[in-house]
Amino acid sequence: MIHDLVNKPQKMKPKKDLSRCEIHCNRSGPRLVALVFPVVIVGMVTGVLHSAEVEIETIALTGMQVPGAPEGVVFGPPAHDGDQFPDRFTAPRIDGQGRVIFTARMTGPGINVDHADALFLGDSFENLAILARAGDQAPGLPEGVTYIRESIRGFLRVADYHINDTGQYLFRANVVGPDVTIANNRGLWTGTTAADVSLIYRADDPAPGFPGAKMQAPDHLQINRAGQFAFWAWIEGAGIDETNNLVIWTGRSANDLKPFLREGQTAPDGLELDFITNTPEGGMDFFLNDNGQFLVVTVLTESGYMPRSQPALIAYLTGKSYADLKVAAVQGEPAPALPEFTIRGACPSCSQGFNNDGRIATKYGIRGPSGTETAIWTGTDKSDRKLIVRTGEDAPDTEPGTTFSGSPTLIVGAGPDLLLFGSLTGESVDESNDFGIWKGTSGADLRLVARRGDTVAGIDRTMVPAGPIMNSVGQIVFGGRHGLYFYDANLGVRYIIGPGDTLEVAPGDFRTIRSTGVGEISWEWYAGELSGPENGVSGSFNDQGQLAFRARFDDGSDGIFVARLPKPTTVLQVADTLSGPWTVIDEAVSPHTVTLSGNKFYRVSGSETLLSIKRDGLKAEISWSP
Numbered sequence: 001m002i003h004d005l006v007n008k009p010q011k012m013k014p015k016k017d018l019s020r021c022e023i024h025c026n027r028s029g030p031r032l033v034a035l036v037f038p039v040v041i042v043g044m045v046t047g048v049l050h051s052a053e054v055e056i057e058t059i060a061l062t063g064m065q066v067p068g069a070p071e072g073v074v075f076g077p078p079a080h081d082g083d084q085f086p087d088r089f090t091a092p093r094i095d096g097q098g099r100v101i102f103t104a105r106m107t108g109p110g111i112n113v114d115h116a117d118a119l120f121l122g123d124s125f126e127n128l129a130i131l132a133r134a135g136d137q138a139p140g141l142p143e144g145v146t147y148i149r150e151s152i153r154g155f156l157r158v159a160d161y162h163i164n165d166t167g168q169y170l171f172r173a174n175v176v177g178p179d180v181t182i183a184n185n186r187g188l189w190t191g192t193t194a195a196d197v198s199l200i201y202r203a204d205d206p207a208p209g210f211p212g213a214k215m216q217a218p219d220h221l222q223i224n225r226a227g228q229f230a231f232w233a234w235i236e237g238a239g240i241d242e243t244n245n246l247v248i249w250t251g252r253s254a255n256d257l258k259p260f261l262r263e264g265q266t267a268p269d270g271l272e273l274d275f276i277t278n279t280p281e282g283g284m285d286f287f288l289n290d291n292g293q294f295l296v297v298t299v300l301t302e303s304g305y306m307p308r309s310q311p312a313l314i315a316y317l318t319g320k321s322y323a324d325l326k327v328a329a330v331q332g333e334p335a336p337a338l339p340e341f342t343i344r345g346a347c348p349s350c351s352q353g354f355n356n357d358g359r360i361a362t363k364y365g366i367r368g369p370s371g372t373e374t375a376i377w378t379g380t381d382k383s384d385r386k387l388i389v390r391t392g393e394d395a396p397d398t399e400p401g402t403t404f405s406g407s408p409t410l411i412v413g414a415g416p417d418l419l420l421f422g423s424l425t426g427e428s429v430d431e432s433n434d435f436g437i438w439k440g441t442s443g444a445d446l447r448l449v450a451r452r453g454d455t456v457a458g459i460d461r462t463m464v465p466a467g468p469i470m471n472s473v474g475q476i477v478f479g480g481r482h483g484l485y486f487y488d489a490n491l492g493v494r495y496i497i498g499p500g501d502t503l504e505v506a507p508g509d510f511r512t513i514r515s516t517g518v519g520e521i522s523w524e525w526y527a528g529e530l531s532g533p534e535n536g537v538s539g540s541f542n543d544q545g546q547l548a549f550r551a552r553f554d555d556g557s558d559g560i561f562v563a564r565l566p567k568p569t570t571v572l573q574v575a576d577t578l579s580g581p582w583t584v585i586d587e588a589v590s591p592h593t594v595t596l597s598g599n600k601f602y603r604v605s606g607s608e609t610l611l612s613i614k615r616d617g618l619k620a621e622i623s624w625s626p
Helices: 002-006
Strands: 019-023 032-036 041-047 050-061 100-107 117-122 129-133 161-163 169-176 186-191 198-202 214-223 229-236 246-251 258-262 274-276 285-288 294-301 313-319 326-330 338-346 360-368 371-379 386-390 403-412 418-425 435-440 447-451 476-480 483-488 492-497 502-506 509-517 546-553 558-564 571-573 582-585 592-596 599-604 609-616 619-625
Touching (some): 100 558, 129 169, 186 214, 229 285, 246 294, 326 360, 386 403, 386 418, 483 546
Antiparallel strands (some): 032 041, 050 558, 100 117, 169 186, 186 198, 246 258, 274 294, 294 313, 360 371, 435 447, 502 509, 546 558, 571 619, 609 619
């Protein structure tokens, strides 16, 4: 079996000397130059990032031999116009060491539809290994129970797998075999390599903490940098119905699985209401930061199942346990900093997570003298909410009269970083310039990063700044099928790669890019990760400046690639409004934490050694070295 050959742990081969060959652009603009391994393809983009260089490595490609598989077994087959589901690879996710996890389809001798799909993990083409493959024995389950392809779309979807910054993965899959029924045909697995895949639980297993109840399939998977995972799973049994059957579970292993919050429980912190999910307003969403703190965005109601005619409260709560949950915001209150407005509706699934300091974004509809608007606040609790943006406000760094419209989205990054994106309206606004991305630390210092229709020097195309992703050191990647872009505070916005570029994907093999994509199932639209870097939802852009993405080519082939973007500069300037004595703690470990008058406010990630903290008036610089 291919699995037996590919799934063996592989040692990292020493990198060999690189030889140069060229990758051409078939339009005006900079030339791409490739650095090529005998089997691992690395493309270097020169000129595109001006003073910086970007390398692009081929991880997997349609038509490429699957590592360790019998001769002739390749990734593919190629997609053709008219295919209903042409994607041969799902969107990749990447850990802090550059290992990429994704699913791919295979074809060749001995391959049929029942075992053509697999979940791969690796930091290069030569180090790819299979974590799970349709048709193979599922670890931890009885002999003969195997993974099965779920549908015509493929083995696993993007939402079915995650990997954290330290390389621990989490995935769910369907199974088939002896005594498998619709009640027990799905499981959840974890591990760090292809050799240690272990079962957390299987649907229909006993539900810990609920005598006589059984667990159903997992959903909404998350795993933080500390290896703590969380997910939804319904339970069933005596006395359980639609008012109390959804549970948020958490743990670090199969033996550590425990409930965090159950639908129907009375809300803490003085709210005599019940958690509920089956409402017209939506249900419950949650995020898990690296410190084990949860953000729960949920509908609260007075009496179990809520009919459509009954109003409900939507609240944001944070805490490490049910007993520790505190209310950060609740519908019906006066809007913070806007006393003439009242908080009205909200979307439980529209929160953009929170960071390791417990800072969250709360997004509500508000109603007041001027009508109904949308507003977003940040803070750690009800006493600490600061207004960031509201619809109708002037958008920073735009022409006079240009305001935010619709429903802007705010991503909470590490430390003080905030990332805002949304639509614009005004006399000078049309469909060519009606969307933008802003970065800052408060509503007062937001600065425009990119706007639809903008261009980068030397690049003959306009930006489509969809779905931004921000890493923990404040770098941003955005764009989609029209091209990918990169932002660094010192470099500004730079172009990475996109349609029309001709990439040498293997020695002498030049292919023209048709579209690019990051983190989204559809090739036709990229909605972004919609998350911060510290909320348990793995992404495609890590703190080392490595971006995992897909590219489709004009010949119908597609592949998985990693772009190595410039690392953060070695000096960071923090907010100029902070004052007080600086104290360095945990200097010998990573990540470094810097405190200001006892209050943690910034985090430096990576394996660097902290050298110094220097104050100049109210400004400070943090410097470190590799």
